[in-house]
Amino acid sequence: MLFSDNKMDCHRCHGCGLCVMVCPVWHQRSDVRCTPNGYARVMQCGVEPDIRDVFSCIMCGACSSICPQQIDLLDVFSSLRKQMIHNEDLQETKARLMDSLKQHASTTANARSRNDSGRMLLAGKALRDRPEIMDRVIELLGVQCADDDGTDIVHALEMGVAIPESRQRVFLDSLKKADELIVSDGLMKHALQQWLPAMRIQSTGQALTTLPQVREKIGNDDLYVIESRSYNTDFEQAVDFYDQLQRQQGCQLNLDLHRLAIPTGGVSQDARGHDHEFDSQKQAEWVVTGRKIKRIIVESLEDGIQLSGLNHYPVIHVSELVMAV
Amino acid sequence: MDIPPIEIGELPEDPVAPDALQGIPRQQTNPSRWQGENWQSFIDALKTGNVEVCEDYGSRGIYVTDAGGLAHGMPNGVVIARNAEQIATLMRLAQKFRVPVTTRGGGLTTEGESVAFGGVLLDMTGMSQVVHIDTDALTVRTEAGIYWHRLAEVLRRQEMDYLSAPLNLTSSVGGTLGVGGIDVNSSKYGCSADQAVSLQVVTPTGEIVECSDEQNAELFERVILGYGQFGIITEATLKIRPYTPMRMHYFYYRSLRSAIHDLIEIDRNDVCDYSGILTMMDKAITLLVGFDTEEAEKCFLDSWRQRLSGYGELGFAVRLSAYYVLHPWRIGEALFLLQRKRTLFPDLQPKHHMRDGAILDRTVVFSRAVWKHWGHKHMVIPDLATNVDKFADAVERGNAVCKRFFPRYTLYCVGIKMRPEHKPHYELSSIPPDAQDYSYGCEFEPILENEHYSRDYLQSFKNAVYDIGVDMGTSYYRFGGMMKSYIRRALGNEVVDKHLSMKQQADPAMILNRDVIF
Numbered sequence: 001m002l003f004s005d006n007k008m009d010c011h012r013c014h015g016c017g018l019c020v021m022v023c024p025v026w027h028q029r030s031d032v033r034c035t036p037n038g039y040a041r042v043m044q045c046g047v048e049p050d051i052r053d054v055f056s057c058i059m060c061g062a063c064s065s066i067c068p069q070q071i072d073l074l075d076v077f078s079s080l081r082k083q084m085i086h087n088e089d090l091q092e093t094k095a096r097l098m099d100s101l102k103q104h105a106s107t108t109a110n111a112r113s114r115n116d117s118g119r120m121l122l123a124g125k126a127l128r129d130r131p132e133i134m135d136r137v138i139e140l141l142g143v144q145c146a147d148d149d150g151t152d153i154v155h156a157l158e159m160g161v162a163i164p165e166s167r168q169r170v171f172l173d174s175l176k177k178a179d180e181l182i183v184s185d186g187l188m189k190h191a192l193q194q195w196l197p198a199m200r201i202q203s204t205g206q207a208l209t210t211l212p213q214v215r216e217k218i219g220n221d222d223l224y225v226i227e228s229r230s231y232n233t234d235f236e237q238a239v240d241f242y243d244q245l246q247r248q249q250g251c252q253l254n255l256d257l258h259r260l261a262i263p264t265g266g267v268s269q270d271a272r273g274h275d276h277e278f279d280s281q282k283q284a285e286w287v288v289t290g291r292k293i294k295r296i297i298v299e300s301l302e303d304g305i306q307l308s309g310l311n312h313y314p315v316i317h318v319s320e321l322v323m324a325v
Numbered sequence: 326m327d328i329p330p331i332e333i334g335e336l337p338e339d340p341v342a343p344d345a346l347q348g349i350p351r352q353q354t355n356p357s358r359w360q361g362e363n364w365q366s367f368i369d370a371l372k373t374g375n376v377e378v379c380e381d382y383g384s385r386g387i388y389v390t391d392a393g394g395l396a397h398g399m400p401n402g403v404v405i406a407r408n409a410e411q412i413a414t415l416m417r418l419a420q421k422f423r424v425p426v427t428t429r430g431g432g433l434t435t436e437g438e439s440v441a442f443g444g445v446l447l448d449m450t451g452m453s454q455v456v457h458i459d460t461d462a463l464t465v466r467t468e469a470g471i472y473w474h475r476l477a478e479v480l481r482r483q484e485m486d487y488l489s490a491p492l493n494l495t496s497s498v499g500g501t502l503g504v505g506g507i508d509v510n511s512s513k514y515g516c517s518a519d520q521a522v523s524l525q526v527v528t529p530t531g532e533i534v535e536c537s538d539e540q541n542a543e544l545f546e547r548v549i550l551g552y553g554q555f556g557i558i559t560e561a562t563l564k565i566r567p568y569t570p571m572r573m574h575y576f577y578y579r580s581l582r583s584a585i586h587d588l589i590e591i592d593r594n595d596v597c598d599y600s601g602i603l604t605m606m607d608k609a610i611t612l613l614v615g616f617d618t619e620e621a622e623k624c625f626l627d628s629w630r631q632r633l634s635g636y637g638e639l640g641f642a643v644r645l646s647a648y649y650v651l652h653p654w655r656i657g658e659a660l661f662l663l664q665r666k667r668t669l670f671p672d673l674q675p676k677h678h679m680r681d682g683a684i685l686d687r688t689v690v691f692s693r694a695v696w697k698h699w700g701h702k703h704m705v706i707p708d709l710a711t712n713v714d715k716f717a718d719a720v721e722r723g724n725a726v727c728k729r730f731f732p733r734y735t736l737y738c739v740g741i742k743m744r745p746e747h748k749p750h751y752e753l754s755s756i757p758p759d760a761q762d763y764s765y766g767c768e769f770e771p772i773l774e775n776e777h778y779s780r781d782y783l784q785s786f787k788n789a790v791y792d793i794g795v796d797m798g799t800s801y802y803r804f805g806g807m808m809k810s811y812i813r814r815a816l817g818n819e820v821v822d823k824h825l826s827m828k829q830q831a832d833p834a835m836i837l838n839r840d841v842i843f
Binding site: 014015016017018020021027030031032033038041042044045047048049050066068069239240243256257258259289290291 | 382383384386387388389390392394405431432448450451452453470472474475477478481482483494495676677678686689692693696697700701702
């Protein structure tokens with residue numbers, strides 16, 4: 001569970017180093033101290049890891065997926081951050097996020113109904129900032145759009161700020177009437193899968209790519225960029241789905257040799273603002289390096305921003321594959 | 326290089342552990358363990374030279390042990406490698422102040438070879454960038470601290486692959502070039518160390534030198550398979566090839582000797598691109614045979630399949646079942662094999678890594694399977710490396726040792742094609758001195774799972790395997806650290822002392838990776 005005190009799980013780590021292989025922060029910094037392997041070893045010595053190293057993680061979820069000991073490393077990071085957020089260097093960030101949580105807690109969530117399908121979209125900030133794309137997504141999927149998509153909760157999860165029970169209750173109550181949740185943010189999806197275990201939950205990207213009219217538009221000149229958090233935290237299910245997509249449509253995917261999704265890091269930037277040290281542009285460059293493609297299709301608009309910044313290839317959101325419905 | 330002769334003499338008995346290695350005189354060939362002398366002066370000098378040293382407990386604790394999990398030691402400080410100039414400064418000052426420096430890549434040693442017992446731990450993985458890929462010359466220039474996995478990722482973007490690397494991708498290029506590196510295609514391409522075309526090396530006295538078979542050849546000869554004794558590899562140029570998926574077949578045996586015979590035959594006749602033996606105890610013995618092309622696969626199946634004495638999966642299952650019907654008291658073992666097959670085989674051919682019957686990224690698949698099914702905080706993997714003639718005997722003797730110590734274990738056997746012109750490189754290494762054309766190695770790995778074994782028990786098991794090497798005159802892949810006394814016993818004082826003399830010339834203060842070999 002997120003926010004459980006399970007840092008002791010690190011004592012199950014026997015240092016295989018597979019998490020280091022897939023860590024995007026490692027690839028930029030080449031410093032084992034900012035990897036799960038490093039944290040585990042430090043904690044096994046009875047010492048807390050350095051706060052800067054703990055907060056350097058971009059929560060892409062790749063390490064959790066690959067760990068042969070099945071340690072929920074995303075959960076471990078959350079626990080560590082929860083303890084470290086009280087550090088004076090993080091008080092401004094903590095205060096900002098707590099204010100946001102309080103503000104949302106006092107609001108009653110009202111679903112803006114467009115139909116009675118019972119499928120609800122948690123759009124996330126990036127999609128809400130692009131209403132024309134959000135409207136297309138809603139139309140294609142035939143969903144209601146939740147006014148309260150928990151963006152403040154996602155940022156709090158990322159930074160280790162404790163979510164007040166009242167806020168969590170309001171948020172989850174607003175979702176319980178749905179038959180299915182379509183979630184744009186992978187960290188939110190991961191959290192909801194634990195908070196609402198009986199609920200059918202899908203990522204926005206996967207929901208859209210299931211639609212034949214979207215799928216048939218993906219071709220072998222395309223790099224299809226999967227939203228990494230949704231994919232990596234649900235690897236067993238997602239890997240087969242996207243493998244099928246690749247086989248059928250011939251597109252390239254932003255997967256590494258382990259078949260884990262390579263993030264750009266863009267989605268992590270929103271939560272941190274200026275504190276973010278990870279070079280998302282450099283990471284985006286790595287995503288496209290060596291690819292023989294003509295177009296990039298993204299599931300996440302945050303990834304789209306980073307990839308557009310390269311000015312190498314045209315970048316579109318997956319919903320834009322199908323023009324006005 | 327002018328190698329002065331040394332007199333082999335009697336040294337006083339070492340007072341430490343006087344009953345160790347009964348009948349074998351202890352020989353103190355290196356300075357006594359460093360006790361911290363000059364540390365602060367050394368640190369001050371490093372700061373002046375802009376070399377950052379991490380002395381906090383947490384940073385040092387990361388490196389407290391290696392994959393073997395039996396040797397524990399703390400460095401006084403950690404330096405993350407960033408460039409050759411930084412390392413050169415470190416080594417010059419380490420020589421001056423006589424402070425030991427232990428280098429570490431992926432930390433996949435099992436005998437404490439990459440554990441620092443005081444001094445500096447130099448983490449080479451800080452240098453992990455690919456410098457240049459030449460798809461015409463089929464070479465890659467890379468910083469040597471790079472993991473093989475990362476190198477594979479970068480090469481794949483240009484549809485390239487390395488030739489041969491350890492099955493375990495969490496090892497580093499530089500570390501592997503120093504110890505050998507075996508892969509299931511080593512019987513075709515040789516060990517990983519033989520893929521190196523040229524190296525940039527920082528010597529123990531802090532010179533930055535480019536070396537190859539044509540340039541500074543003596544240094545190249547010593548550093549390749551040199552166990553980090555004669556220099557620190559900072560960059561390497563390696564051979565590469567176009568990437569191909571692998572087509573794999575398995576043949577099953579009831580007899581180790583039969584499987585080994587067939588392995589040697591297919592290697593000698595160069596009829597496949599990948600080969601090896603993997604066993605569950607000595608009951609389910611699997612010969613792996615792989616191909617880069619459909620043509621090679623078809624040729625093998627048409628002309629070589631019938632010459633192998635191994636069975637297909639169904640035929641073997643029938644025979645194995647009959648065995649356990651006749652030996653019902655071994656039902657626990659049968660159930661274990663069945664359970665193991667059910668959990669392991671899907672991980673060896675996961676759907677998302679398969680296309681048209683070929684495995685994509687087989688090293689990633691195998692590496693993950695190794696850690697999932699054999700991973701443990703104690704990686705206990707003693708081995709024997711022999712010439713062709715001794716191999717079957719060595720494996721059978723090692724198998725007997727495994728049976729004595731553990732109910733469940735795995736053997737992994739692979740051949741290495743030797744490069745005749747690299748014979749000088751092979752001196753004092755995992756390539757046995759009496760091997761011609763091919764050498765063969767077998768790793769003996771207990772399946773520890775959730776059982777608790779004491780350090781003494783695990784070390785006794787390893788020693789029992791290494792003792793076979795002394796008796797048979799073999800070598801070892803695990804070479805140094807806690808088992809370094811076996812090197813003298815197996816390979817002889819003459820060659821060890823010859824290399825010790827060279828080491829003393831190259832590293833006057835004897836500070837680079839001390840206590841690993843000498």
